[in-house]
Amino acid sequence: MTCHKHSAIHCRINNYTLTEQVGSGAYGLVFRAIDTHVPTYRSGQVANTVAIKAVLKKNVNGDRTLDDATKTRYLTHQLYSYFQANHSSLFLKSIDLDLLADEYNPKTIEWIRKCPFLREVSLQLRVNHLQHVVHVHKVLDSPVATFIVMDYYPLDLFTSIVDCKHFAKNPFLIKKVFVQLALTILNCAQLGVFHCDIKPENVLLDSQFNVKLCDFGLATTQRVLPANVSVGSSYYMAPEKIQNSAVPSVPYYYRTELGDIWSLGIILINLTCVRNPWLQADSQADHTFRCYTRDSSVLSRILPISPQLNSLLADILSLNPDKRPSLSELIYRVLHIDCLAPQGTPLGAERVPVFNSLYDIGPLDDYLGLQDLSIRSVSISSASSTYISPLASPKSSNNNDNSNNTSTTNLLNYKAHANSNLHSHSVSPSPSFLSNGSSIISLDSLSIHDTKYTTAQTHRNNDWINWNNNANKMILN
Numbered sequence: 107m108t109c110h111k112h113s114a115i116h117c118r119i120n121n122y123t124l125t126e127q128v129g130s131g132a133y134g135l136v137f138r139a140i141d142t143h144v145p146t147y148r149s150g151q152v153a154n155t156v157a158i159k160a161v162l163k164k165n166v167n168g169d170r171t172l173d174d175a176t177k178t179r180y181l182t183h184q185l186y187s188y189f190q191a192n193h194s195s196l197f198l199k200s201i202d203l204d205l206l207a208d209e210y211n212p213k214t215i216e217w218i219r220k221c222p223f224l225r226e227v228s229l230q231l232r233v234n235h236l237q238h239v240v241h242v243h244k245v246l247d248s249p250v251a252t253f254i255v256m257d258y259y260p261l262d263l264f265t266s267i268v269d270c271k272h273f274a275k276n277p278f279l280i281k282k283v284f285v286q287l288a289l290t291i292l293n294c295a296q297l298g299v300f301h302c303d304i305k306p307e308n309v310l311l312d313s314q315f316n317v318k319l320c321d322f323g324l325a326t327t328q329r330v331l332p333a334n335v336s337v338g339s340s341y342y343m344a345p346e347k348i349q350n351s352a353v354p355s356v357p358y359y360y361r362t363e364l365g366d367i368w369s370l371g372i373i374l375i376n377l378t379c380v381r382n383p384w385l386q387a388d389s390q391a392d393h394t395f396r397c398y399t400r401d402s403s404v405l406s407r408i409l410p411i412s413p414q415l416n417s418l419l420a421d422i423l424s425l426n427p428d429k430r431p432s433l434s435e436l437i438y439r440v441l442h443i444d445c446l447a448p449q450g451t452p453l454g455a456e457r458v459p460v461f462n463s464l465y466d467i468g469p470l471d472d473y474l475g476l477q478d479l480s481i482r483s484v485s486i487s488s489a490s491s492t493y494i495s496p497l498a499s500p501k502s503s504n505n506n507d508n509s510n511n512t513s514t515t516n517l518l519n520y521k522a523h524a525n526s527n528l529h530s531h532s533v534s535p536s537p538s539f540l541s542n543g544s545s546i547i548s549l550d551s552l553s554i555h556d557t558k559y560t561t562a563q564t565h566r567n568n569d570w571i572n573w574n575n576n577a578n579k580m581i582l583n
Contacts, residue, residue, distance in 0.1 A: 114160075114182075117189040119196045119246060119253055122158060130178040134161035134223075134251065135185060138258055156243065157258040160185055161223045162251045188250045198246040198253065206245060207231035209327075221252050230322040232299050238290040240310060240320040259318055263373075264306035272315070273377050277446045277458045279315060280377045285437055286317040287373070291366050292433040294319075300362045301325050304369035305342045306376060330359050337365070344368035345387040345395075346427055364427040367436065371422030378446050378453060379409050399425060410453075412445045 114137065117124050122139040129136040136159045144154040162184055189196070201217065206228050208214055218225045224245075233239050244255040263283070266272045273280050287309060291301060301308075301322065308321035324337055331337070333346045340348075344365040368387075375383055383405060384394040398404045402423075406416045418439050424430045431439065444460050447453035 114185050114189050117194045117196075119158065120198060122156065122255065124158065127182075128157070130181065134159060135178075135181055136160070139255075155258045157256045159254040159256065160251050161221065161254070163221050163249075185251060188248075196246075196248060198248050201245040201247050203231055203234070203242065203245065207234075224252065226323045226325065227254060229299050229325045229327070233294045233297055236290060236293050238286050238317045238319055239294070240318045256320075257318065259310035259312055261311045262307055263309040263311060263317075263376075266311055266315075267306060267376055267380060271380075274380070275452045277378075277453060280374075280446060281440060281443075281458055283309075283311070283315060283317055284370070284374055284377060284440055287319070288370055288433055288437050288440070290317060290319050291363070291370070292437070295363050295433070298327050299325055300327070300329075301366055302337045302362070303339055303342075304366050304373065305339045306373060309373075326362065329362055331362050331365075333358050333360060338369065340386050341382055342369040342372050343387065344427065345389075345425060348386065348388050360427040363433065364430050367422060367430050367433065368427075370436065371419055374415075374422070374440075375409060375411075375419065378411060378415065381409075383409060398423075410447050410451050412443075412447055414443045415446050418443065 114124050114135075115126065119139075121143045122141055124137045124139050126138045127135055128138050136157060139156050139158045141154045141156055162181060164184075205211055206214055206217065206224065209228055214224075214228060218228065227242060227245060230239070230242055234242055240259070241257045242254060243257075244253075246253040246255065261270075273283075287304075291304065294301060299322070301319070301324070303321055303324040308319065310318040310320055312318060326337075331347075335347060337343075337347060345368075346360055347365055372382060375381070384392045384398070386392050387395050389396040389399050394404070394408065402420045403416075405411065405419055405423075406413070409416075411419065418431075418436075421429070421431050422436065442460050444457050446458075
């Protein structure tokens with residue numbers, strides 16, 4: 107079997123056959139592939155499908171004269187030429203994953219020097235054993251490209267919220283996904299890895315709606331960052347990360363995990379309201395956020411949220427990072443909310459049980475997907491001892507959750523482009539545009555999407571950006 111004309115489809119890499127290109131980015135391409143050494147089905151589930159990210163060692167990301175489409179065509183041509191020169195089949199050696207996870211090993215340092223993308227893989231490998239992190243199976247090396255073999259999940263949280271509307275009337279599912287995500291971020295922090303780019307595109311879902319965190323491209327091991335170091339996606343970025351945000355009372359240095367806690371607050375709004383509260387947390391550039399900096403009750407006026415959720419969000423979205431709840435307290439308080447939306451709304455009509463801790467969930471463990479011992483070992487006792495009523499005023503929390511971040515100032519061009527087009531998520535339910543078989547997946551540092559998805563999502567987001575701006579102005583003026 108040979109490759110399709112001008113593509114790598116049907117080419118082979120060791121025991122993997124590439125079946126479909128599902129995404130592209132500044133550094134390379136992502137394919138869905140079949141592992142021919144694994145049975146097609148195992149325990150009733152498709153077992154032999156993987157995602158393979160092909161990262162070229164020579165890239166054109168630094169060339170600002172080329173647009174994204176031109177870069178993708180270049181990457182596709184280079185990879186196709188490499189396969190053709192090897193008769194559509196590559197037989198590559200695997201890189202030792204344990205060695206790659208050791209950032210201080212001289213060989214790992216040399217690998218990362220030759221292929222900077224491997225730094226992201228190295229960080230992800232440190233948390234590779236966690237149940238709710240996308241699992242890296244192999245890293246295959248060649249003179250032209252590095253191939254990363256990972257779990258394949260066709261659904262991301264953005265699509266699940268906006269197009270599939272899975273959370274519209276299901277507060278239990280909201281709790282499940284949010285608690286799993288927060289616990290995963292906490293588990294990563296305890297292992298010294300801080301994500302720094304929490305957003306719905308970087309959260310994949312399996313067939314049982316279990317969270318699978320991906321995209322460690324901006325992750326860091328630094329526990330403290332200086333203010334105004336822009337790391338992340340603009341619509342989920344905390345105000346202290348935005349240059350010239352003019353937010354008072356922000357310390358010069360802040361704990362890295364506090365930025366991820368802010369992002370979790372925005373995602374909680376996405377899950378419950380199917381929109382964003384503002385376009386960016388910049389008081390100079392965003393009218394709605396400027397109003398919020400003057401009066402946090404703005405949230406309850408522009409969003410259909412319950413008083414309990416409003417109180418929690420006011421704490422999570424505190425302008426002073428040190429006053430945000432710890433990850434442990436955040437999990438504890440979400441488990442205690444029994445109503446997410448006002449009475450009379452579809453979401454508000456459904457109530458969910460209140461749990462004192464993860465250990466009280468009992469038989470609901472299977473539903474919440476908390477079977478992983480590393481996740482169940484998270485201590486909630488510290489949050490319990492400092493827990494306040496969800497209706498209390500914002501307070502400072504000094505829990506010792508591990509966190510950290512790295513100031514990745516050399517943001518990729520495709521990241522900036524994605525931020526402007528894909529990350530506003532100020533959206534409301536809209537007709538599905540993936541009905542023609544288009545697929546989407548977000549894996550690691552690539553925002554993975556096909557052309558149809560990019561075009562449709564860009565138009566949709568622009569429409570809802572305008573809608574949110576107009577709606578917020580009508581309410582706040």
